[in-house]
Amino acid sequence: MRELADIFKALGDETRLQIMALLVQHGELCVCDIESVIGATQSKTSRHLRYLLHAGLVADRREGVWVHYRLAGDADGRIGTIRRTLKKLLTPELTDKLNARFTKQCCVNGVCKPASVRAREHAST
Numbered sequence: 589m590r591e592l593a594d595i596f597k598a599l600g601d602e603t604r605l606q607i608m609a610l611l612v613q614h615g616e617l618c619v620c621d622i623e624s625v626i627g628a629t630q631s632k633t634s635r636h637l638r639y640l641l642h643a644g645l646v647a648d649r650r651e652g653v654w655v656h657y658r659l660a661g662d663a664d665g666r667i668g669t670i671r672r673t674l675k676k677l678l679t680p681e682l683t684d685k686l687n688a689r690f691t692k693q694c695c696v697n698g699v700c701k702p703a704s705v706r707a708r709e710h711a712s713t
Contacts, residue, residue, distance in 0.1 A: 591644070595670060598643035603628065604636050606686055608659075609678045611646065612671070613687060614700065616658035624693045625686065645670070 598604055606626050610617060623633040637657055640646045644667055647660045662668050680687075694700050 592666065594643045595645065595666065598639050598645055599670075601636070601639075603632075604640055605678075607633075607636055607640065607657075608645065608674055609683045609686055610690060611657065611659050612675055612678055613683065614690060616649070616656045617694075619655050619657065621690075621694045622657070625689045627689075 599608070603626060607622055610622060610625060619630065619633060619637065622637070623630050626633065628636070637646065637648070641648060641657075644660055644662070646657045649656045649658070659671055660667050691700070
C-alpha cells in the first residue's frame with residue numbers, strides 16, 4: 589500500500605505531471621531539456637525528477653555530464669498500468685502548450701534531439 593501511496597504523491601504535483609507528460613510524449617529526455625520546457629531551475633527540475641525516480645515512475649541514464657530520464661519499465665505491473673492511464677488522460681488539450689514549448693526549445697529544423705546531441709553537433713561544426 590505504501591508503494592502505491594508514494595506513486596500517487598509523486599503524481600500529485602503539476603510540475604511532475606508536466607514532466608511525466610513530456611516523457612510519455614517524447615520518450616527519453618535530458619534534464620536540461622525538461623528544465624527549459626517547464627521553465628524551472630536545474631535544481632528544482634532535478635528535485636522533481638528524483639521524486640519521480642524514488643516513486644519508481646522514471647529511470648535515469650548518464651551520458652558524460654548529461655543525465656537522461658525516461659519512463660520506468662514494468663509494462664505489466666503498477667507502473668505500466670499508470671503509464672497507460674497517463675497516456676489516456678494527458679490529452680492534446682492538456683498538453684498542447686507544453687508540446688509547443690518542447691518543439692520551440694528542443695527541435696532544430698523540425699527534428700527533435702536531446703540537448704546532448706545538439707551540443708555534440710554544435711561542437712563538431
